[in-house]
Every structure is written in structure tokens, then in C-alpha cells.
Amino acid sequence: MKTTILTIIITLVTVFHSNAQQRNQEIIKDGKTPYLLGKIDKTGLEGKNYSSWFSKNYAEYEVNTSITSSISSELKNYDITLFMGTWCGDSKQEVPKLYKVLEACNFPMDQLTVIAVSREPNMYKQSPQHEEAGLNIHRVPTIIFNKNGKEINRIVEHPITTLEEDIQNIITVNNYKPNYQIVTAIDNILKKKGVKGLKKKGKKLLKTHKDKVSSMYELNTYGSLLYRTDRKDEAIEVFTLNTKLFPNEPRTYMSLANTLGVSDKKSEAIKILDNAVKLFPNNKDLKENLKVIKSN
DSSP states (O other): OHHHHHHHHHHHHHHHHHHHHHTTEEEOOTTSOOEEEEEEOHHHHTSTTTHHHHHHHHHHOOOOHHHHHHHHHHHTTOEEEEEEOTTOHHHHHHHHHHHHHHHHTTOOGGGEEEEEOBOSGGGBTOOTTOTTTTSOOOSSSEEEEEETTEEEEEEESSOSSOHHHHHHHHHTTOOOOOSOHHHHHHHHHHHHHHHHHHHHHHHHHHHHHTTTOOOTHHHHHHHHHHHHTTOHHHHHHHHHHHHHHOTTOHHHHHHHHHHHHTTTOHHHHHHHHHHHHHHOTTOHHHHHHHHHHHHO
């Protein structure tokens, strides 16, 4: 009996020690800037490789205390999940500010979960435990506000006005619309109707969002993320929409053609690039892309 109890204790200590080690895990590779990966907390961000930007941006941010005082009580009814990258410029700017705002609100830090995602191509914007799965984390930082186990809203990449004002809107009237609305719309369609549904709603999406999408990178980044998570058919449809949103951007055609090429649709890829070269006859990248795909 004593042996069994001792085994259980050793197992529990081992599991606890393992979990403790997983927090603030640092990835260090020769010649590359270190980064944090997986579940982290403020202690990790104050570490020697991150404090230069975290502490500076934290100290310099002036919190709107009139707003934090008014939202402090209600905010405690929410759980917050933050996805960030310690390698990401926007995360470096916004995450220190978020911590300062939450602390000004006396927010319970056990209700804050922070996930640092990878910058590696094969794990881009993903975490080891894949907490991001199904949450449409295409930009970081992404700050998700949950209440009673349900997502209420989110702030994507940077606030629309200020963090304090955005949070106040989300936990009061909640008519807040985060950045990259076209990505949100497409992701919802894919979840409910799949690729076929997206094809059917493509024209309506283009009409609704055409003048609201600021850059081809909005969908290009999202499409790349779909591809990297083995959702190639969805990525192809997103890249197709992007060529229609930004027909004068050669890179949209390259992204679409490259994804077709690695999806065993070589003839379609060649056709896309042939047409693109006709539109942009002086573009060397398009010609080189076409040459590579034809030779494979």
C-alpha cells in the first residue's frame, strides 16, 4: 500500500513539474532571436530577451483611468484569452498596454490565458497544444473576451480606438466590430457551409467588402494560414477571391497559382500565371513563378 501511495505522489509531482516547465517555454536557435512558445505569463515577458520592449511599452503607456474605473467591476465577469507572438511587432506594442489596462482594472489574472504562438513556417501562428484551433487566429495579437464559456467579441491586431474604449464597448453595448471583417465573414461561412458555401456567397462578399478591405494582405495572410493548416481547398478559394478584390496586384495571382501547384492542379496554376503575365508583362516574379511551376 505504501509503495502504491509513493508511486502516486511521485507521478503527481512529475506531472506538476512538467506542467510548470511548459509555461514560458523559450525557443532558442543558433543565429536567431529567441521567442516564447505556448502558455506564458507576465513573468516570461519580463525575461531578459523580452523586457527591453515589454517594460518600455508598459511604462510609457498612460492608462485612461476614468474608463478603467468604470469597467473594472463588469470586466471581472469575463475570461480573456490572448494570442500573441513575442516576435510580432504589433504584439510588442499592444500586449504591454493590455497588461497595464487589466492591472488598472484589478482584473483577476487567473482569468487571463496568454498563448504565445510560433513564427516557424510549419507551425506559423500555432501553439504546441493548438489552443488556437478553430478560433480563426490569423493575426496577432488577438484578444478574445469570453463570458459563461462563450466568445462575446475580440480585438484583432490593434484596437479600433484605444484598448480601454474598445473593451468598454465590448462589455457594454457590444456593437464593436474588430479589424479584418472580411476574414471574419469568410471564416464563418467556411465553418457553416464549407468551400461550396463560400463559392456561392463570393459575389456578395466582394460587393459588401470591396471598399472596406485596405490591402491584399488581409486575405493573403488568412489564405496562407489556411494552407499551412492543411486546408488547401479553402485557401484556394480565398486566394481566388483576393485576385478579384485586388486584380492589379501581381502577388495575388502568385499566391493562388502556388497553392494550386502544390495541390496537384498544375494546369490550373499555369493558366492563372499565363493570364497574369499578360496583364503584367514586365513583372519578373510572375515569369519566374511560371517557369518554376512548368518545370515541376
